[in-house]
Amino acid sequence: MLKHFHPSLEDHRIAKLAAFAIALHMLEAVVPSPLPGVKPGIANIVTLYVMCQYGFAKAAWVSLLRVLASSLLLGQFLSPGFALSLAGAGLSLACLYAGMHLPKRWFGPVSLSILAAFAHIAGQLMVVRFWLIPHAGVAYLVPVFAVAALFFGTINGLITAQLLKPKAH
Amino acid sequence: MLNLKSLHKYLLLGDWLVLLLAGLLVCMSFLSLWQNAPAAKVQISVADKVYATYSLNQAREIHVRGPLGKAVIQIAKGKARFAKSPCNSQYCVHQGWLSKAGQVAICIPNQISLALVGEAKPYDALNY
Numbered sequence: 001m002l003k004h005f006h007p008s009l010e011d012h013r014i015a016k017l018a019a020f021a022i023a024l025h026m027l028e029a030v031v032p033s034p035l036p037g038v039k040p041g042i043a044n045i046v047t048l049y050v051m052c053q054y055g056f057a058k059a060a061w062v063s064l065l066r067v068l069a070s071s072l073l074l075g076q077f078l079s080p081g082f083a084l085s086l087a088g089a090g091l092s093l094a095c096l097y098a099g100m101h102l103p104k105r106w107f108g109p110v111s112l113s114i115l116a117a118f119a120h121i122a123g124q125l126m127v128v129r130f131w132l133i134p135h136a137g138v139a140y141l142v143p144v145f146a147v148a149a150l151f152f153g154t155i156n157g158l159i160t161a162q163l164l165k166p167k168a169h
Numbered sequence: 170m171l172n173l174k175s176l177h178k179y180l181l182l183g184d185w186l187v188l189l190l191a192g193l194l195v196c197m198s199f200l201s202l203w204q205n206a207p208a209a210k211v212q213i214s215v216a217d218k219v220y221a222t223y224s225l226n227q228a229r230e231i232h233v234r235g236p237l238g239k240a241v242i243q244i245a246k247g248k249a250r251f252a253k254s255p256c257n258s259q260y261c262v263h264q265g266w267l268s269k270a271g272q273v274a275i276c277i278p279n280q281i282s283l284a285l286v287g288e289a290k291p292y293d294a295l296n297y
Contacts, residue, residue: 106183143198161179
């Protein structure tokens, strides 16, 4: 029964971080973009930060809660936009899970961020190609999305690295 | 705040490698997917079916009916564009004239798309 559910401190933390990710997602939704679909994806900074700080399971929670709640707030739950979001988030989580096992000595948040960004566009383009626009011409857009993924993936990774830096002084 | 001068501190050796590989991937995608050949024909698709293919040599206007209504596609001087579309966003119309092989204009709401094709496709099947 619901009234016997006692949220733990961990639950609260996930909720707070997800709320922060949702806020970033909303912020981004109002910023116009030159090409539909090219977005900085700043909410992914939260996902990456949570993964590095609290582990993969919490990052997955935060990311999926963000996709679900944002789609409800934007009124696109179960719409193509939601499917795109979910495919992107899902595939980049899978990629982060794999990337987590890279040796930490050589691969930092920037690597993970770039991998996740590419996985994100790969997931979205698959939805577009196989469901929304079953048309080989979609390939024409791939380079544009790839440039965006590289650029924003790097920036988001650098911001995450900065956030993760221990505050010694 | 992000300190631009100290950014390199956050990049480990593997990060540079990932950056390099991703950069190469981006360059390759441009080289392989954006061919600069002029187009010869425009292929119009409605939903997932090819509706018609027209030569770009002859100026004409084509009226195509999609789920939202009638879109007008204009062909002139080796180029093609969405001249009118009943969709809300008008992304397809704002995309303007297409002239290179491989270019596409896609109207998701009305499910109509234009794809320019060259004289001959560089390949029609690949075998390994």
